[in-house]
Amino acid sequence: MSTDATAAIVHTLRERFGDKLYCEQPTLTGMPVLWVRREAIVEVLADLRRLSEPFEMLYDLTAVDERMRSHRDGLPAADFSVVYQLLSVSGNRDIMLKVALDERDLSLPTVISVYPNANWYEREVWDMFGIDFAGHPNLRRILMPPTWNGHPLRKDHHARATEFDPYTLTVEGQDKEQDALRFVPEDWGMQRERDGAEFMFLNLGPNHPSAHGAFRVVLQLDGEEVIDCVPDIGYHHRGAEKMGERQSWHSFIPYTDRIDYTGGVMNNLPYVLAVEKLAGIQVTDRAATVRVMMAELFRITSHLLFLGTYLQDLGAMSPVFFTFTDRQKAYHVIEAITGFRMHPAWFRIGGLMQDLPQGWDRIMQEFVNWMPARLKEYERTMMENSLVRDRTRHIAAFDTQNAFDWGITGPNLRATGCDFDLRKKRPYSGYENFDFEVPLGSNGDAFDRGQLRIEEMRQSLRIIQQCIDHMPAGDFKADHPLTTPPPRERMLEHIETLITHFLQVSWGPVLPANESLQMVEATKGINSYYLTSDGSTMSYRTRIRTPSFPNLQQIPALMRGGFVPDLVAHLGSIDFVMADVDR
Amino acid sequence: MDWAMLDNLRPAWLNPTLLATVIAMLEAVAILLVAVLVSAVMTVVERRMLGLWQDRYGPNRVGPFGSLQLIADMLKIFFKEDWIPPFADRTIFLLAPGIAMASLLLSFVIIPITPTLGVADWNIGLLFFLAMGGINVYSVLLGGWSSANKYALIGSMRSSAQTISYEVFMGLSLMGVVATAGSFNLREIVEAQAGLWFVIPQFLGFCTFLIAGFATTHRHPFDQPEAEQELADGYHIEYSSMKFGMFFIGEYVGMLLISALTVTLFFGGWHGPLLPPFVWFALKTGVFLLLFILARAALPRPRYDRVMTFGWIVCLPLTLLNLLVTGAIILLANPA
Numbered sequence: 054m055s056t057d058a059t060a061a062i063v064h065t066l067r068e069r070f071g072d073k074l075y076c077e078q079p080t081l082t083g084m085p086v087l088w089v090r091r092e093a094i095v096e097v098l099a100d101l102r103r104l105s106e107p108f109e110m111l112y113d114l115t116a117v118d119e120r121m122r123s124h125r126d127g128l129p130a131a132d133f134s135v136v137y138q139l140l141s142v143s144g145n146r147d148i149m150l151k152v153a154l155d156e157r158d159l160s161l162p163t164v165i166s167v168y169p170n171a172n173w174y175e176r177e178v179w180d181m182f183g184i185d186f187a188g189h190p191n192l193r194r195i196l197m198p199p200t201w202n203g204h205p206l207r208k209d210h211h212a213r214a215t216e217f218d219p220y221t222l223t224v225e226g227q228d229k230e231q232d233a234l235r236f237v238p239e240d241w242g243m244q245r246e247r248d249g250a251e252f253m254f255l256n257l258g259p260n261h262p263s264a265h266g267a268f269r270v271v272l273q274l275d276g277e278e279v280i281d282c283v284p285d286i287g288y289h290h291r292g293a294e295k296m297g298e299r300q301s302w303h304s305f306i307p308y309t310d311r312i313d314y315t316g317g318v319m320n321n322l323p324y325v326l327a328v329e330k331l332a333g334i335q336v337t338d339r340a341a342t343v344r345v346m347m348a349e350l351f352r353i354t355s356h357l358l359f360l361g362t363y364l365q366d367l368g369a370m371s372p373v374f375f376t377f378t379d380r381q382k383a384y385h386v387i388e389a390i391t392g393f394r395m396h397p398a399w400f401r402i403g404g405l406m407q408d409l410p411q412g413w414d415r416i417m418q419e420f421v422n423w424m425p426a427r428l429k430e431y432e433r434t435m436m437e438n439s440l441v442r443d444r445t446r447h448i449a450a451f452d453t454q455n456a457f458d459w460g461i462t463g464p465n466l467r468a469t470g471c472d473f474d475l476r477k478k479r480p481y482s483g484y485e486n487f488d489f490e491v492p493l494g495s496n497g498d499a500f501d502r503g504q505l506r507i508e509e510m511r512q513s514l515r516i517i518q519q520c521i522d523h524m525p526a527g528d529f530k531a532d533h534p535l536t537t538p539p540p541r542e543r544m545l546e547h548i549e550t551l552i553t554h555f556l557q558v559s560w561g562p563v564l565p566a567n568e569s570l571q572m573v574e575a576t577k578g579i580n581s582y583y584l585t586s587d588g589s590t591m592s593y594r595t596r597i598r599t600p601s602f603p604n605l606q607q608i609p610a611l612m613r614g615g616f617v618p619d620l621v622a623h624l625g626s627i628d629f630v631m632a633d634v635d636r
Numbered sequence: 637m638d639w640a641m642l643d644n645l646r647p648a649w650l651n652p653t654l655l656a657t658v659i660a661m662l663e664a665v666a667i668l669l670v671a672v673l674v675s676a677v678m679t680v681v682e683r684r685m686l687g688l689w690q691d692r693y694g695p696n697r698v699g700p701f702g703s704l705q706l707i708a709d710m711l712k713i714f715f716k717e718d719w720i721p722p723f724a725d726r727t728i729f730l731l732a733p734g735i736a737m738a739s740l741l742l743s744f745v746i747i748p749i750t751p752t753l754g755v756a757d758w759n760i761g762l763l764f765f766l767a768m769g770g771i772n773v774y775s776v777l778l779g780g781w782s783s784a785n786k787y788a789l790i791g792s793m794r795s796s797a798q799t800i801s802y803e804v805f806m807g808l809s810l811m812g813v814v815a816t817a818g819s820f821n822l823r824e825i826v827e828a829q830a831g832l833w834f835v836i837p838q839f840l841g842f843c844t845f846l847i848a849g850f851a852t853t854h855r856h857p858f859d860q861p862e863a864e865q866e867l868a869d870g871y872h873i874e875y876s877s878m879k880f881g882m883f884f885i886g887e888y889v890g891m892l893l894i895s896a897l898t899v900t901l902f903f904g905g906w907h908g909p910l911l912p913p914f915v916w917f918a919l920k921t922g923v924f925l926l927l928f929i930l931a932r933a934a935l936p937r938p939r940y941d942r943v944m945t946f947g948w949i950v951c952l953p954l955t956l957l958n959l960l961v962t963g964a965i966i967l968l969a970n971p972a
Contacts, residue, residue, distance in 0.1 A: 368937020374690040440936045618939045
């Protein structure tokens with residue numbers, strides 16, 4: 054990222070908007086953080102989208118309840134702040150804008166006119182914080198049930214089941230909940246009939262073989278043609294962000310595994326990297342390389358799961374069994390190294406849970422040798438099959454601009470031909486040391502999304518091979534007071550080290566007050582953790598930006614005029630998991 | 637043993653005609669029972685074969701090599717709650733699985749298994765099969781309609797459109813065979829193949845008939861009406877217990893029927909060297925049953941509208957061409 058260019062943008066903004074900008078907040082997020090007056094936010098965002106190297110994408114939109122925060126020197130007074138994070142792909146830079154809000158006037162204008170994908174994010178902020186977005190077409194709950202009272206991410210909302218009366222469900226209560234979920238077309242501006250013929254409204258989900266989890270799309274059908282559709286999410290919501298505020302920095306790691314539950318330690322990576330930024334820890338080369346290796350191994354298992362289910366959604370029943378055989382071989386390696394299979398929670402603040410076991414390179418090499426022939430076979434039997442091509446070519450296709458509009462990242466963005474891979478553009482954890490290519494698609498259709506992931510698996514295998522060949526020696530934990538848990542050997546040396554060890558393990562490390570953010574190129578797109586520390590053993594605010602969420606918001610824009618089987622093909626080609634959407 | 641002696645023991649009321657009728661009836665019942673039994677066994681065979689082709693075991697726990705799986709499945713399906721949704725149209729809902737089973741099973745009567753074995757020897761044999769196939773559509777249509785379920789409705793909509801489209805050329809694809817053999821009688825058609833199996837002169841007819849056969853039995857890749865990934869089992873989504881079982885076994889009866897018919901019409905029926913006729917018939921039929929399973933293991937599912945287009949744009953012209961060429965050749969060979 055070019056700091057000069059970024060400084061120039063901030064300078065231009067200052068010149069143009071003058072006192073509409075309050076101040077620039079110093080953080081560890083690696084991007085300028087500007088506080089903007091509420092009246093100016095739409096204007097500033099529109100301006101940033103019009104630059105010569107524009108901020109094409111609203112990467113994230115969230116909020117923070119600032120009322121309990123003790124370390125906010127030099128920041129504008131605020132009870133709540135709304136955070137807009139923009140991404141410029143052309144300039145490879147980010148910017149974060151914040152708007153301060155008073156508790157008595159929790160309202161600001163919607164920015165849907167500038168960034169269409171603000172729609173769901175604003176609904177989420179309304180749902181979680183009760184902040185109103187004036188002019189929003191459909192400001193209703195998105196993650197919580199429609200009958201919910203209160204806004205969960207407010208600091209005064211209870212976090213645990215033990216903090217309120219035991220939950221009971223009566224028959225009347227159940228009827229009420231179900232009634233609240235009944236789809237009313239008029240609420241979404243839909244017609245019930247056209248030219249005297251009624252449309253069929255079909256609930257696809259929340260339980261449906263092709264919904265990939267508890268996901269519901271209500272389809273407005275004319276025969277089998279999709280006139281319009283409304284995705285409904287939130288059935289898999291577990292309040293991971295709220296839990297982040299109630300777990301120590303260390304004990305939150307296992308929760309990250311379960312965000313994108315097919316991604317394993319890939320989820321740990323952005324979290325521990327963000328925490329390490331706060332703590333100022335520089336991990337060893339060995340730890341960084343092992344992290345890359347394991348993350349890439351999980352990219353392969355995730356892509357294998359994708360490939361099997363993608364083809365199964367196209368009606369081919371066999372490939373999933375083959376890809377699961379491959380996955381099993383990968384899990385054999387993962388289990389040998391981490392001691393666990395799907396959710397190892399194996400990365401630690403400052404390093405890894407343990408060193409690589411003896412003989413790891415042999416079994417890893419076996420896996421790397423096994424895969425290429427299989428990938429070739431999948432290509433020849435399936436991707437070259439005319440039925441597969443017929444089902445996926447030019448189906449649910451979108452271009453790069455459309456991907457920017459909806460905040461699409463990762464393989465689905467690259468399938469449109471946009472060369473944006475964080476591992477190349479902003480190398481982290483030592484990716485700059487590896488030799489690999491970034492596969493690109495051209496049509497951005499369901500076929501390219503499938504084909505591209507097969508190629509990505511090949512590149513991941515290349516990276517793993519380089520890890521096997523050149524694994525650096527050294528410690529698997531950084532020599533830093535905030536490394537958690539601290540190296541055990543030193544615990545017995547001195548009473549001071551014993552006390553430190555005891556405190557870190559029982560209370561957890563205390564991180565300096567600041568904000569940090571880390572994006573990684575996860576299995577499904579860009580995943581990031583935006584952490585706010587208030588100088589405590591726990592996070593003040595943990596924002597998890599996941600790649601699956603934007604893809605679902607995009608569905609209606611792509612599916613209007615398609616057929617039901619096209620929707621199924623598209624759902625299969627997105628590669629999303631609901632845990633990653635709902636968090 | 638002297639059969640004439642035995643004849644003397646026969647009571648007076650049991651005249652030879654009645655005896656022949658009784659034997660024919662028993663034979664018919666036996667053939668139909670065997671057809672159902674084979675279909676039921678096929679459900680297990682399919683799962684084992686899929687397992688083999690998919691790099692896994694399949695059901696292998698009940699009995700030696702999973703041989704008792706069928707009994708376990710039958711017990712299970714019998715004891716499942718036989719649920720009729722309160723919103724369903726009860727009478728029609730009950731009728732549909734019966735039609736599914738009966739229409740396909742009745743078609744078996746026309747199949748000549750060996751030179752002597754077979755239920756009926758009708759001159760309209762092939763037409764009877766096409767008629768029963770037509771009736772079979774109703775089972776899916778009525779089942780889906782009476783379930784009052786949107787997925788079931790879409791499934792039955794797809795099914796009726798698909799079956800009607802494919803039946804058009806299914807009938808036509810067989811006319812080449814009929815013209816060549818000069819008869820609708822299946823026994824005569826088999827006998828006409830003593831020298832050369834019809835698959836050679838009627839290759840186009842064979843291809844289109846097989847495709848239509850897949851389509852009318854709703855087998856993958858033409859399983860649009862049930863399309864697990866799209867319609868979550870489609871027309872029989874509301875069925876449980878034995879009513880589901882009848883749809884389920886009905887599908888396999890359909891597979892068996894199409895396989896047996898393909899053998900009869902194109903692969904010389906019981907003809908074959910060395911082995912007894914019955915063995916030949918069974919072996920050939922088995923090959924086609926496996927083909928049904930293999931297609932399911934190997935192919936993705938085309939989109940529903942493509943299936944229809946394929947039927948009308950590709951298959952129908954091909955069958956017409958086949959019929960035209962066959963007719964021309966016959967006319968040239970036998971100038972009247």
